[in-house]
Amino acid sequence: METFEYQGRKIHRWQVGASTYLVHPQAGARLMSWFAEMADGSIRDIIYWPEEADLDNIGEVRGGNPILFPFCGRCHAEGEVGQWQDSTNRLLPMPQHGFARTSEFEIQDANEASLRTKLIPDQITKESYPYDYEFLVSYFFGELGFQVELGLRNHGNLPIPWSPGHHFYFTLPWHDELGRENYQIHIPAKRALRHLQSGEFEPEVLEKSKCVYSMEDPSLINRIHTNLTKPECTFGPKNGEEQVAVRFKEAEPVQSARTIVTWTDGDEPYYCVEPWMGPPNSPAHRNGLQYINPGESSSFTVEVSLT
Numbered sequence: 001m002e003t004f005e006y007q008g009r010k011i012h013r014w015q016v017g018a019s020t021y022l023v024h025p026q027a028g029a030r031l032m033s034w035f036a037e038m039a040d041g042s043i044r045d046i047i048y049w050p051e052e053a054d055l056d057n058i059g060e061v062r063g064g065n066p067i068l069f070p071f072c073g074r075c076h077a078e079g080e081v082g083q084w085q086d087s088t089n090r091l092l093p094m095p096q097h098g099f100a101r102t103s104e105f106e107i108q109d110a111n112e113a114s115l116r117t118k119l120i121p122d123q124i125t126k127e128s129y130p131y132d133y134e135f136l137v138s139y140f141f142g143e144l145g146f147q148v149e150l151g152l153r154n155h156g157n158l159p160i161p162w163s164p165g166h167h168f169y170f171t172l173p174w175h176d177e178l179g180r181e182n183y184q185i186h187i188p189a190k191r192a193l194r195h196l197q198s199g200e201f202e203p204e205v206l207e208k209s210k211c212v213y214s215m216e217d218p219s220l221i222n223r224i225h226t227n228l229t230k231p232e233c234t235f236g237p238k239n240g241e242e243q244v245a246v247r248f249k250e251a252e253p254v255q256s257a258r259t260i261v262t263w264t265d266g267d268e269p270y271y272c273v274e275p276w277m278g279p280p281n282s283p284a285h286r287n288g289l290q291y292i293n294p295g296e297s298s299s300f301t302v303e304v305s306l307t
Contacts, residue, residue, distance in 0.1 A: 001112055007055045016113055017143030022049070025110075027058045028101040029117045029137035031065040034146070036306070045171040046244065046306070048270040059102035062270065063169045067137055069100035069119075069150065070129055072165040072259075073280020076199030084283040087159070094128050097167065105137065115139045132156035145305025147249065153297035160292045161283060164300050165259070165276030170235075170244065172215065172264075172271035178237065180216040185235035185273070187211055187260050189225035195280050214238075215271060220262040224279050226287075228258050234307065235273065242306070246273055249301040257288035275302045 003010050011032070014021040022033040034047035049063040059066075075084040075094040084094045095102075103125060105117040119125070119135040136151040154160045173179055188211045192204040204223065213220055215235065225233075231252075236243035248258055261274040277300055278288010292298045 001110055009055050014141045016141045019143055021141050025107050025117045026105055028103060029067055029105045044174055048169040048171040066101035066167040068097045068165040068167055070098050070162045071282055072097060072276040076281050092128055099125050099128055113141050131160045133160055147301055147303045149299050149301040151299045152292055154292045154294050157294050161289055163277045163282035163289045165274060166302055167272060167274050169270045169272055182238055183215040184238050185213055185215055187225045187233045188228055188230040190227035193224040199281060222263050225260040226279060233260050245305050245307050246275055247303045248275060249303055
């Protein structure tokens with residue numbers, strides 16, 4: 001592991017085998033980029049990072065891996081967006097995708113193949129999530145992929161709800177001569193939803209037994225895939241080579257609420273494949289919501305790899 005200066009910030013770099021990972025630990029524990037040297041000597045960008053990214057406004061940067069905590073997506077309560085209701089019926093503010101991606105973190109430990117960081121609570125986090133807790137983001141880097149573990153420990157006297165996730169920006173296409181129509185994604189979901197501006201969910205009919213979609217398909221944009229029959233999805237060229245896999249690592253204690261969200265923006269050179277613990281607005285419908293009892297801890301671990 002080594003560091004270098006970029007826009008006046010200290011960026012950490014890990015090189016493990018052919019893979020290189022760039023991380024800005026203090027700014028939202030943001031994994032910025034992952035690229036790998038291929039057998040023919042070419043460089044393949046896997047996790048996308050825009051060259052013009054402004055680290056002073058990292059919450060608005062579309063790239064890397066924004067951490068979604070304590071909840072994913074938009075929260076709605078009492079007919080209002082941007083707030084949630086706790087178990088004591090308090091109405092509390094909650095930014096879209098939570099506050100971790102714009103929060104400050106401190107490094108707890110770093111070595112040649114891993115990093116552990118801890119969120120530093122501020123006024124926004126205390127107003128949105130008034131609990132006594134420790135939230136950790138840990139990365140474990142490998143030659144062909146990495147794992148990222150989100151850990152939450154309850155130091156208080158009340159159960160703490162959470163339903164976190166990730167917002168991976170993947171480079172797509174990763175061949176200059178190909179377009180999105182040349183790639184496909186396999187999502188083994190039994191159910192699909194749309195989250196409407198009202199906060200309600202609109203179910204979307206899936207073709208029976210259809211799990212493979214062309215990545216040019218506009219119906220994939222902002223679609224929420226749930227009730228997964230397998231704890232992973234894969235995507236890559238339609239010839240089946242150079243696949244990327246996104247996997248949930250922990251066994252699920254209840255019927256599957258795990259969620260894969262797919263999203264992109266126009267013709268931008270990225271495509272988001274987002275593994276979430278559950279659908280958005282989890283404090284309201286509680287599907288995929290977990291509670292951590294006082295003195296206990298829980299984790300949510302995802303693996304991203306080349307296959």
